[in-house]
Amino acid sequence: MARITRRQLTNLLGALGVVATLGGLGYGLPAIDRSLPSGRAVRTDEPYLIGAGVTVVPPPGAVLDVTGTRPGETEGTVLFRLGAVRYAIAVRPFDGDLEAAAARLRKRIVDATGYQVTGAQLAVSTAGGLAGLQGGYTAPGRGGRYAVFVADGLTIEVTVSGDDLDLGRTLPAIEAGTRTLRRDGAPR
Known part of the structure; x- marks a missing residue:
């Protein structure tokens, strides 16, 4: 069984952080925009x-x-x-x-x-x-x-x-x- 190194774990957490940020921007900003009156x-x-x-x-x-x-x-x-x-x-x-x-x-x-x-x-x-x-x-x-x-x-x-x-x-x-x-x- 392969062992996960500290570097791989750091890279995985960084990638998850990027995905979470992009998801927040992709879904959050349009939701905020729709909530503001035109x-x-x-x-x-x-x-x-x-x-x-x-x-x-x-x-x-x-x-x-x-x-x-x-x-x-x-x-x-x-x-x-x-x-x-x-x-x-x-x-x-x-x-x-x-x-x-x-x-x-x-x-x-x-x-x-x-x-x-x-x-x-x-x-x-x-x-x-x-x-x-x-x-x-x-x-x-x-x-x-x-x-x-x-x-x-x-x-x-x-x-x-x-x-x-x-x-x-x-x-x-x-x-x-x-x-x-x-x-x-x-x-x-």
């Missing part, structure tokens, strides 16, 4: 920096959803929730005009299964002077609106979705928030 209060009386120098004043009642928010120097996304309504803004580098940006956003919308663009596309502008295009879309059990702006080599895409009742109640506040979008000339 919604964070956000001030609705001052601009929120999305990324690349683009800001928006969130509408009253908006909650920041950290699972869909990624600020950055050259691009960024923010996801607000107003009850069951999803209000997302994405800022990305873009080398094209407004028509091309709108066509790209509409394509992404219709490429999602069950989504389709509805109605005419209309001109829209922000209080800060950004000119854009807006329209609507539908999905099974949901309605939505989109707007797109192009400024200083960036595209700013706004998508809003929710069931018709919730969307109808929150859309005026969301549209007022969207009108506060500005590009403040931060370095790219």
Whole structure:
């Protein structure tokens, strides 16, 4: 019968310690993450920096959803929730005009299964002077609106979705928030 040496026992204990640590990280951290709320209060009386120098004043009642928010120097996304309504803004580098940006956003919308663009596309502008295009879309059990702006080599895409009742109640506040979008000339 083989005899276990002190060195082998030390190695075995070390290996078990590593396995226990990895197991704790693999199961413990996701459990902690799931226990933390994804919604964070956000001030609705001052601009929120999305990324690349683009800001928006969130509408009253908006909650920041950290699972869909990624600020950055050259691009960024923010996801607000107003009850069951999803209000997302994405800022990305873009080398094209407004028509091309709108066509790209509409394509992404219709490429999602069950989504389709509805109605005419209309001109829209922000209080800060950004000119854009807006329209609507539908999905099974949901309605939505989109707007797109192009400024200083960036595209700013706004998508809003929710069931018709919730969307109808929150859309005026969301549209007022969207009108506060500005590009403040931060370095790219």
